[in-house]
Amino acid sequence: MSEPLILDGRALSEKLRKELRGEIEGYVSSGLRRPGLAVVLVGNDPASQVYVRNKVNACRKVGIESLFYQLDENTVTEELLEVIAELNSREDVDGILVQLPLPSQIDQRGVILAIHPEKDVDGFHPENMGKLVAHAEDGFIPCTPLGIDILLSHYGIELEGKDVVIVGAGFIVGRPLSLLMLWRNATVTVCHIHTRDLKKHTLSADVLISATGVPGLIKEDMVKxxxxxxxxxxxxxxxxxxxxxxxxxxxxxxxxxxxxxxxxGPMTVTGLLMNTVKSYRKRMKVHSTSTMNP
Structure with a gap:
């Protein structure tokens, strides 16, 4: 049997980030400031520290100014909201990313609501989620769904009329991804922890997307x-x-x-960079020179 096509997110990310860097350097050479992304990390969760480090390094490599805020794990909601309010008001900050999950004492929903929708490059604010529902392209698409959509498009994966099954109905990936797949005229099924007979659904999928964090959940006999x-x-x-x-x-x-x-993974970070530059373009009133834009 022939080997499957490997959808190489790392290679595509390198290509897209090279384009973004060229675009940003073009703006800077014309006298404009660089795009700016503020990244806020509360606490010392090792996985979150790795994710944040990857995002900050990616910003540096494409020419985005990154402001990193490390807050104590005992930070309360009001203190975090003060930081967000300051970042909302800064003209040199185009995007604000608060690394999730947050410690239990912080009101996560309140934090998401506090980020100005025009700087919400994670795409989690209800205004941006609403624009995703309405197919309004001026909003921000959450980074992982955006990265998946670009990856499938790059490899010529046709979605129109196809059966797309998403395993995982989470706020960050599953739900927004289902809406994005509907944009592409796919027939979408979303499975979750309460789904009966998961295998029956996955076997029907032309495109199967799993976002559960359960190692080895999807076996060979569950795939068409x-x-x-x-x-x-x-x-x-x-x-x-x-x-x-x-x-x-x-x-x-x-x-x-x-x-x-x-x-x-690499496509998620690239989605964040693309959303940040999209915000910058809107705020600076400049046009894109990239071939693939969110």
Whole structure:
């Protein structure tokens, strides 16, 4: 049997980030300031620290100014809201990212609501979620769904009329991704922890996307031959980074598949960079020179 097409998010991210860097340097050479992203981390969660470090490094490499705020793990909601209010008012800040999850004493919903929708480059504010529902392209699409959409488009994965099954109905990936797939005229099924007979649904998928964080959840016998499989999950098992999908087994049936790591993860960070530059363009009233834009 032939090997599946590997949907290489790392390689595509490098291409897109090179384009973004060229675009940003063009703005700077014309006398404009650089785009600015503020990243706020509360506490010392090791995984969150890694994610934030990756985002800050990615900003530096494409020419985005990053402001990093490290707050104590005992920070209360009011203190975090004061930081957000300051960032909302700063002219040199185009995007604000508060790394989730937040410590239990902080009102996460209140924090999301406090970020100005025009600086909400994570795409979690209700105004941006509403624009996603309404198919209004001036909003910000959450970064992981955006990255997945761009990845599928780059590899010529046709979605119109296809059965797309999303496993995981979370606020960050599953729900917004289902709306984005509807934009592409797919027929969408969203499965979750209460779904009966998950296998019945996954076997019907032309495109199967899993975003649960359950290592090895998707097995070979749950996938239709020739299906496109997108693995959003990321877990550490015995010191190794793995996804939701049993890559070795599923690869024997899939027509295309994302690796973990190197698939969706880099595209998520690239989605954040693209949203930040999109905000910058709107605020600076300049036009894009990139070939692929959110």
């Amino acid at each position: 031959k020739g299906a496109v499989v997108v693995d959003v999950g990321i877990s550490k098992v015995e010191g190794k980074i793995v996804g939701d999908v049993d890559f070795e087994g599923v690869s024997r049936k899939a027509g295309a598949i994302t690796p973990v790591p190197g698939g969706v």
